[in-house]
Amino acid sequence: MRSSPISILVVEDNIDICLVLKSFFDIQTGVEFIGEAHNGIEAIEKIRALAPDVVIMDIVMPMFDGLSVLEYLRENPQEKRPVILLTSAGGQ
Numbered sequence: 683m684r685s686s687p688i689s690i691l692v693v694e695d696n697i698d699i700c701l702v703l704k705s706f707f708d709i710q711t712g713v714e715f716i717g718e719a720h721n722g723i724e725a726i727e728k729i730r731a732l733a734p735d736v737v738i739m740d741i742v743m744p745m746f747d748g749l750s751v752l753e754y755l756r757e758n759p760q761e762k763r764p765v766i767l768l769t770s771a772g773g774q
Contacts, residue, residue: 687714691732691764693725693739693748694718696771703738722746726754729764737766 690713692703700718707715716732719725721744729737729751741748748768755763 687712688736689714689716689732689734690736690738691716691725691728691734692718693720693722693728693737693743693751694769695720695740695743699740699771720744722748722751725751729755730760733760733762734764737764739766739768741768741770 690707692700692715694700694703697720700720704715704718707713716734717728719728723745725737725739725743726746728734739748739751746754752766752768755766
């Protein structure tokens with residue numbers, strides 16, 4: 683059984699969506715919201731610095747999109763690889 687909470691990083695350029703997800707994860711047990719990023723470059727920096735267990739990431743973002751972030755992480759692996767969930771509000 684896992685003794686520490688699952689750490690979650692949210693990567694989303696829409697601040698309102700970040701706030702909703704943070705509020706949701708803040709009231710859950712067994713998970714810890716550890717941060718957010720608002721573009722692909724910031725996502726890569728925070729994934730490297732925070733080493734989250736899970737990244738919830740929008741596909742469409744400024745600078746690097748979600749797929750470009752995935753490609754970068756594949757080409758530049760780090761010791762701890764997070765589970766990444768891609769999202770899109772394209773169809774709302």
